[in-house]
Amino acid sequence: MYNCIYIIDNIDIRERGNCMLQMMSISVKSLSTIGSTPKSSNHDSEMEFPQDFRCPISMELMKEPVIISTGVTYERKNIEKWFFSYNKKTCPATMQNIVNFGVTPNYTLKRLILVWQNSHSPSSSSSSSPSESFKRDEIVSLLNTLASSPFKVKSLKKLKEIIKIGDERKLDFIILGGLDVLFKLVVQVLLDCSDFAVFQACEEALGVLQHFVVSGEDDGKVIELLSQPECMKSMVIILQRGSKEARVYVISILKKLANSSFNWKVIVDDQGIGMFKSMLELASDEISTKASSSAFDLFIKILDSSKKSRSKAIEAGAMCTLIELLPDANKSKCEKILQIIKLLCECVDGRVAFTEHRLATGAVSQKMFDVSDMASKICVKIFSLICSFHPTEKVLEEMMVYGVVKKLVVLLHTSGQSSTKNKVVDMFKKHSNLWSRYPCFPDELKGYLCLHH
Template sequence: MLLMSNPSPTMEMGRSNLDSEREFPQDFRCPISMELMKEPVIISTGVTYERKNIEKWFFSYKKKTCPATMQNIENFGVTPNHTLKRLILLWQNSHSPSPSSSSSSSPLPSYKRDEMVSLLKTLGSSPFKVNSLKKLREIIELGDEMKLDFIILGGLDVLLQLIVQILSDCSDFMVFRACEEALGVLQHLPISEGDYGIKVLEVLSKPECMKSMSIILQRGSKDARVYTITILKKLTQADFNWNVVVNEEGIGMFKSMLELASDEISMKASSSALQVLIKILDSSKKSRSRAIEAGAMCTLVELLPDSNRSKCEKILLIIKLLCECADGRVAFIEHRLGIGAVSKILFNVSESASKICVKIFSLICCFHPTEKVLEEMMMYGAVKKLVVLLHMSGPSSIKNKVLDMFKKHGNSWSRYPCFPSELKEYLCIHSRH
């Protein structure tokens, strides 16, 4: 009987591969088979599986649920998770025992990953957190692989600890700076894109995280405020509960966002702030009351005259949302430039802007048709421009709103000499003697 003193190369290779697989992160394994994924695909619930396993689950076993979450599914389509596949291949290459692997693939990702691990450990003990965070940001800016690797290595938990620490040590300058830099890292991470984006969204949904961001938005450096508004803008594309912002932070955060919206130097920050405001105000009427209390109407009306097309449309949309509340309509008509500013925009910016202008005037005329309001609409040229809209060919919701305004208030406007006589006949308005 021949005894083998040493295992064969094949056995060694199999053992090496098995040991290597045991070291892989849990997120690289299919939730069904718990094996490393070769063709990862995302299903409608956002969970990633090995293609053959999930297709067998759906089409061979006739299951109509997500195996991991047990949610009912109607859409059985799958989308290749190219980013995760690249990350798995990157991990395999960086951990391969083959001497040739180092020459056939770039050593940069593996080297950067090791540096990332070291920096994350340093953040737990070193007082020089700001420099470590700046280096981390440089690494994750290299690409999606680095961002996902950062999440897998537990970077989110580290960032959260640094961000919320200002709630207890707000007066400590280094703690405050570390929070600012942590937000600088966080702004580069994906939100709600696959399994990893959902983890980022879960962190941002924590009230303590939002409270810390509110503090930075109000008291942070200019760069830190831009980081924060960038994160909030990303949240507008996700399924985020904005009540966290309204209920917990309210007026203070609105004031900060309005200040950013007024920023003439950073157009990107200004546009992002307006986009976030639109999303928040569209989510609830309570948020509109808070914004009005924060002085939103005054700020927005005064921004209108000097705004470009894109900014103007966003501002008008916010004004329209605020005018859907009684307090907002009062704030609008009490501002000495309100009616005049919106009248000037009508026909002078874009078709979209003009439609929003009509909706604003429709709300004002419906709920606050005071003599002063109707007179200002005539004096600032709004009525004259609205007459033009009546000559639009074919029916439209905007034309109907204009016609309704004239039917309700045509008698008041007809007293002015500039009111078209043919319009009186069209609207069956009788002159008063």
């Protein structure tokens, strides 16, 4: 606790007293709400860790050390609780005012903590240290080879195998500057994409990088590098022209980037149509189910981020491809396809593309009540969008012919109120005059909807 109160020399007497009371208060709270008591850590409590390895807030060993804008390192969950649960706008250790509340992983300190733990662990064998050292030396050797040799693929494949071993090897790789080496190999394809060796090295470098991107929280350096426009352009090139394995690497990386609240605007504006065409091709691939599923997930993430992306996807032919994939799609894929169609129908171009496709109404109608409750609800949303904003007589007639209206009647008879049922009622109120001309339209609905002959 006292470690947190040494930094207020330049604050006036009144502020000093307030700061000390504040720090003492949060330090006491931290014992019960932020960190765990020493008794809860069986192995850790048996070792006396260096003071620099302990979080200044909880005084416990840091597992995810992060640096804030003042340069002080804290355990991630503790400093985030300080900022976002207690709504503090100061650095707990220095009491400096904070404007930027972002945090950066302290990989070097995390590595030092892991090394210290391994060297002081009672269960660690005497042979573990040489092995650890050998792996680090091997990473150094491989990175040197990548920097000097024109034959890079073999070294990259060895690096990929080493990286798979675990987080310690990843930390070694980052500390030794490996990410910057990979970044240079990836963007090199922009300068000479006709060189097969350069192209293949870029593919293998992406194969290594995919093992680093886990989330936006833990891999700030990786996210930062991959977010560079040059790197994104290179990945789109691989997505368009690379091997199937390399394209799966790219989809995997992009999907994980999407989970980190990545801003897609620049890449969509610059490479959108080509990127979406390649994603659609991968999504249509029946050989790799995992790659196809990931491509659909990524599609949803990107389209959900902006309306501009939806226009680009429509221009790339997304609506036509999705409608043709829908009839034979399994449950999981079907729900994703319908979700994408719904997102596309939220813009004018998407609704036009839907109504102009001769199979669209029938394909979506077929999936109502035939897949899942979720799929049926999405189908209703799609037809609600069409009926509200683009209700051509041709489409309304198709909805009757392909049985959409009949299925909507079933939903109209469900008990209770729901947003889905409300959409159905709204569609009938707007278009029953046209649908009631057909002999198969239920007579009881005419009275219910107050229709006049």
